[in-house]
Amino acid sequence: MNRIPTDTLVVVADGEGARIFRNQGSEAAISLHQYDLLELMNMNDDGPAGSMPSESSGKQVDEATFAKQLAHGLNQGALTQQYQHLVLVADPGTLGRVRPLLHKEVMQRMVAEVGKTLTNSPLEDIERALQ
Template identity: 55%
Template sequence: MQSIPSGAWVVVADGGGARMLQNVGEAKAIKLIQQRLIEPQNLDGEGPSGSQPKEVDVEEATFAKQLANRLNDGALKNDYRHLVLIADPQTLGQVRPLLHKETLERLIGEMAKTLTNASIADIERVLH
């Protein structure tokens, strides 16, 4: 993964929520601080259409859609210039196709790992 510039958003997600972190250090000396937690909102009626999968799968797919919408909104409003997305493989696979062109242009790295419950220090180590 390329270096992570100061100010970059690092989003660590799984099907049940996400942590939005920001690099306040330098590109070669990452120092992450947590900006906010992102939790699923009103999961009724926003899920995937078609056949009815298990409820937990619907909730995870709905959250992936909500997360992609939030990342897209941030990119379109220029809230961030660089993005690193770390998510479990299933969530990453659900979010990636929903990302807007502007979001993809800001995506400087992605990692298929489950780190939502990891400490900030552990996430920093994985990114070095």
């Protein structure tokens, strides 16, 4: 795993929500502190990312919509200098939906990408996965 600098934004997401952390520790000793929790909002105002097959379930549409909202938030944060470094932890499906929507500014700030489902995991498990 790459070194995770102090104050790195760490986003732990799945198709339904995301926990937002900052590394308050050092590169050698990660210490994550959660400061936000994101959930799907304004579903009727915001559609899914990309085209969805007509046989998609409501859950699949919701997950694609959340991925689009998450990518938009990360793009906005990078473009307004809200973070310098980013670690994105998400299940492979969510990563696959978010990645093509990320602005090049976000990609340049990406320190690491982890394809695991850790959204509901204890903080210690998330920190361990990043070391």
